[in-house]
Amino acid sequence: MILAAIDIGSNAVRLQVSRPITYDGITIFKKLQYIRFPLRLGTDVFENRQIGDQKFREFITLMHAFKAMIDLYQVDEYYACATSAMREAENGNALLQAVKASCGLDINIISGDLEAELINRVIAFNLQQDEQYLHIDVGGGSTELTLYHGGQKVVSNSFPIGTVRLLKKSEHAGTWDEMLQWIMNHKGKEVPLTAIGTGGNIRKLYELTNKEKGKYIGLKKLEEELEILKNMNYDQRVVNLQLNEDRADVIIPASEIYITIMKKAGAKKIMVPDVGLKDGIISFLYDKNTLEK
Template sequence: MSSLKVRKFAAIDIGSNAIRLLTHNVIEEKGKITRFRKSALIRVPVRLGEDSFTVGEISENNVERMVNTMKAFKLLMNVHGVEKYMACATSAMREANNGIEVIEKIEKESGVKIELIDGKREAAIIASTDLKQLIQKDQSYLYIDVGGGSTEFTIFSGEKIKTSKSFKLGTVRLINNLVGEGTWKKLEEWIKENVKDIPKLSIIGSGGNINKLHKMSGRKEGEPLSYVWLNAQFRFLESLSYDERISELGLNPDRADVIIPAARIFLSAAKWSGAKKIHVPKIGLSDGIIKTLYYMEK
């Protein structure tokens, strides 16, 4: 009998800009540390934030698309042999007047149960990822997870979380001009206040946009982006039209607009914190959900 056991877990992340299904192989072996390996990622461009932040509720069209997405995800999980999954919805669903209603309809029609999570829980789930492996004892980090509806900021000094806060500063909100100057000001004050005693701080970034920017930079995995490169790339992206970003750079239509405000969030945070480097470990809420699911049953 082999002492190796491969189990399948899945995470569904219902964000403001897209919905993702991530499946992981969880490899258990006697006497060895459990390993987590991504086996598949499917991303569907259902932009819930557009509805939620402008009209206040999820449109009928998007409810229908969500139901179909969840039915498809359910079938895919069956095919993959997933033994356990967790579906989390973030700010777009939280803020929609019909959020609870939509969740009930989805569960009834697809059998997928969705948990509405707040910014604090979101930050905690994300922090349970492989961040620990990246964080060095003698260093300090500002961890930034940029979403469509909100952005989570966490300050690590050594391996300890010093403080964290969620700001309603998301990319979908920004492209719809729903973020006032006051929010940027509050963020600036919060960052400056919390990093003032911290020398040598670098940024850890997550979210689809910074992952894409890292890929565009041509850097190797594990190699950080520099503030200088990101600033130049931001100006370059801004100089192109939306159509050119799709046709010339090959960006997805639902990435070509939000990538600019995302870069702006990272650049602002780097400027206010004095960070020169941005590490991009390519982890996020989905990875955190898998870890949470696995360790919940321990």
Template sequence: MIKGRRFAAIDIGSNAVRLLLSEVFETDNGPYFRKISLIRMPIRLGEDAFILGKISKDKADRLLNTILGFKALVAAYRPLGFRACATSAMRESGNGEKIRKHILAQTGVDIQIIDGKEEARTIFANNPWSRLSDDSVWLFVDVGGGSTEITIFSNGKTVSRSFGIGTIRLLEDLVHRSQWKDMKSWIRDHTRHLSGIDAVGSGGNINKIIKMAKCTDGRTITYGKIKKVRDHVKFFSYDERITKLGLKPDRADVIMPALKIYMSVMKWGGIQSIAVPQIGLADGMVRIMYREHIHSRKKQKSDGTKIQSTPSPGKTDKP
């Protein structure tokens, strides 16, 4: 029986908090990453952070209880590596750091509040970049509740940018026209000299959109099909999106803003279709931990030192 290496990651986003339990197997074609379990808790921290400027006590308590529950699951899973990261809602909240310290004191879980560039870099870790040839051209877009991260790979190099345009911000009318113009200019400036751009999308919304579009391969969706989904969904009320379209309550209201963002990015980048491999920030965290683990094993082996044992869930690895 082949034994895989286990890793766990917590992604504290603006719309939901996710726990990913993953296992990595070594194969002749490289590491194979398999999701064992993905648990999602819809707390919507961004609703407080972006409107009030701070996270309310109610949502802070819900986050604490969620981390306590996730910590117990991680302890039972016994991973080789464990990491917890928070994105735009926590980093922009006036009391984000205070909440982070409180959770650390109560649970032992050291949450890393990462900036937009680190978030983009982590999401970018989701694919076998080392196998991309220098003449490959890729655009990676991740749409969250508080921000949109875009990374472009061309000529063997990458350039990333995080934009304060997210589904919750759009829902609450918190995105200024100048921000749209900024993203449009940046995308066009970095893609106008490129041709044959392949695109990859990540985030819970694009995964739902591709399912709604009923794409034959289940992994790639064209601009035209995304537009059809948008034209179909817009005729349903919030309640009908839940009862008739089967969307979760915290997905039913942000689906339209997400469609607008993805369609805008594709239009400005001249992209006809986008691949949806069903990956996100937590998957990138697992891949980075795996690479760090392999590097550490090689170094310890060459140095003749003892390989460390499995870390406690309270000892979060730092990125």
């Protein structure tokens, strides 16, 4: 069985092709292909509510390339989903219809709740039964928060706060207050809370702050890294830290989102598992196919 996931985010678009391998009762997902393309649909959408003509054409070209990879790998099933930018784009459905007519690729615009649910499928493996966790997934257009207690999901919500949105200064008034109040309303006070971070920026922050393998970044270390990033200009972040050009600007607002949430939740450290929406999609497809059989 070969499965594929397409994650159409506000900052980048990703394709992952994986083969499930089961041995001795344990299933792993062997990554056969991974492509990340920095299309940044949110730049257009969060400013003009539309995907502009140039990105409209580029997106169709990119989907042709992804469809060709899916065909070359003889993928048994794929799932393509679009998140915050496509949800808000007034011409989002028109673009997806154009892709379908052009190369036959089916794309689903998913809600923030479903986005969180798919990611949570691969987060649960990292949880200890006696701890409380707040999962923070920061994207280009939205932040998904999920609270876990006793190894089980308690509550989740999606907020229109994201890295590209903050760069464009297009977040809605009061949204920060709403998100922080949500945290205070739902986090338990009797058990210490550990944050779990997903998204490309927190993984890059993990690489920058950890010279040895481990699972966590301390809040203090994260704050120190943010100050280092702020004291470097864009070109220095690209050259000195070897950040991708589409990472070098959004990593600062991403850091601010993670730090602000952790402080409000009282989390002193954040776990950084190497999983994301694409992995949740692969897990969903695998369960769907194995349960059907």
